[in-house]
Amino acid sequence: DTAVSQTPKYLVTQMGNDKSIKCEQNLGHDTMYWYKQDSKKFLKIMFSYNNKELIINETVPNRFSPKSPDKAHLNLHINSLELGDSAVYFCASSQQVLGGGSQPQHFGDGTRLSIL
Amino acid sequence: AQTVTQSQPEMSVQEAETVTLSCTYDTSESDYYLFWYKQPPSRQMILVIRQEAYKQQNATENRFSVNFQKAAKSFSLKISDSQLGDAAMYFCAYTETSGSRLTFGEGTQLTVNP
16 A cells, blocks of 8 residues: 555665666656655755656756656666765655645655665 | 755654754745655655645644744744654755745754653
C-alpha cells in the first residue's frame, strides 16, 4: 500500500559507474519530483515532471537524466558517478489544483547512494 | 528567489514539555503555502502541518500548531506535550501557489529527553 515507492533503498557503487533509481506512485498524482539531500541534510529540488513533461530542471549536471514513462513513474539515471553524488535521493509526488495551489508533496523513503 | 531559514540547528525538550521551532522565509509573493516536515532516523519525510498564506487562522494538528506571522514572514512550529517519538529533524518548507517545488530550510534537530 506504499504511496510513493523508490528502489533501491541503498545503492553502493564505484566511481565512474552508471546507475538508476526508480520511483513509482500509486496516488494518482500528476506531478513528480526528485530531491537531493546532502551530507548536511540539506534538501534541494533537482527535477519536476507534470504529466510526463519536464517543468523544473535545476542546475544539475547533465550526468543526471530523469525519465518519466508515464505520470505514475519518474526514474533517475546517473552516468559516470562521482564521489560528490553520494547523498540521499528522494522522490515525491503531488496533485496540482486547478486555479493554482497544490496538495502537499508525498515523499518516498529515499535512496541512499554511496560512491566508493 | 525564495529562501527559508531555520536559525536553530539543534533544540532539546523534556518529555511532556512544549517546544517551539523557528522558521523565517523571504518571498515577494502574496499567496503561497508553508509546511513543516518531520524526518525521523528512519529517513522518511512526514508532513506535520500545512499553512496557506491567505488564511489568517493558524493551522493546528493535534499537539502541533503554528504561529504564522505573514508581515514578519515568520512560521514557527509549537509542539505541545512532547513525546519521545517527536525526536527527529524538522524542516520548514515553502512553495508558491503553483506548487512546482518545495524550498526547504536547513532543518532543526529536535531531541526529546525522558
